Amino acid sequence: MSTHATTPDGVRIAYQVRGEGPPLVLLAGQANNHHWWDGVRDDFHAARSTVTLDYRGTGESDKPDRPHSTEGFAQDVIAVLDDLGVDRADVYGTSMGGRVAQHLAARHPHRVRALVLGCTSPGGSHGVERDNDVRRSLVQQQPGAARQALLELMYTPAWLATHLGPYQVLGDPAMPAHAQRHHLVASNRHDAWDLLPGISAPTLVVHGSDDLLNPAANAPLLTSRIPGARLHVLPGARHAYFDEFRAVASPLVLDFLTAVP
Structure with a gap:
């Protein structure tokens, strides 16, 4: 069940709260809604309440x-x-949610106690972009081809062979076309490079070693740019590491958050 907050420009934002304890905000990827986190949010409820939007x-x-x-x-x-x-x-922000989280921590430092940036990028001229083969795979015209390409960028073949869906990380199917365009432009225009040194929250950067959708080379860039940030690369993981590798990733995040004073 969702509740709504109203922004200063009059937009109603739906949000969802689950569990009990100190709040952990979970931020999804581009053109996705809160269901991005359906598979893993319960992993945090032993120690945190979760807030999605x-x-x-x-x-x-x-x-x-x-x-x-x-x-x-x-x-x-x-x-x-x-x-x-x-x-x-x-x-805890993943993919575009990690880009949003960078602004949140840099521009509103008093609101962020601890920060986790997953499978994300600083953007701008310093960010490492996906290569042209990946771009082309995501705009194929054959029915289902682009969706299959995105699935294979998200998950390993072994995982896909044993997990037949439904998949919650492929975008909100009910989004209008104008909203999809606005999300794409927002993500593409992200550039937090100059803001990153101002992040004061303890920060963990997590990335899959085999992530081609948001290349893994972005993880050490973020880590070196944010004071005191820690880096953890998950061997063999692709973009949706938090889902496929949840048995490692969720405890990793919880342990980090718990260790922050």
Whole structure:
């Protein structure tokens, strides 16, 4: 069940709270809603409550036809925290959610106690972009071909052979076309390079070694740029490491958060 917060520009943002304990905000990837986290959010409930949201343009949130940005998405997270009366929270962002989390931690340091950045990038001219073969695979015209390419970028062949779906990380199927475009532009225009040294929250960077959708070379860039950040690379993992490798990734994140004073 969702509750709604209203942003300063009048957009209603749907959010969901599960569990009990100190809050952990979970931020999904581009063009996805809170269901991105369905497979793993229970992993955190022994020690945390979890807060998810539907980005503007997705799920039960409003879908205004106007430009979006990762900085703007971060402002939407602040609106949710304000609506909940939460002063500080731990934040775990993956993919575009990690880009949103960078703005959140850099621009609102008093609201972020600890930060986890998963399978993400600093963006801009310093970020390492996916190669052209990957780009072409995601715009194939044959029915189902682009979806299959995305699945194979998310998960290993061995995992796909034994997990037949449903898959929650392939985008919100109910998104209108204008919202999909706004999300794509927001993610592509992200550039937090100059902001990263100002992040003061203890930070863990997590990435799959075999991630081609958001190349693994971005992980050490983030780690070197954020003061005191730690890096953990999961061997053999692709973009959806948090799902396929949850038995390692979820305890890793929880242990990090628990160790932060």
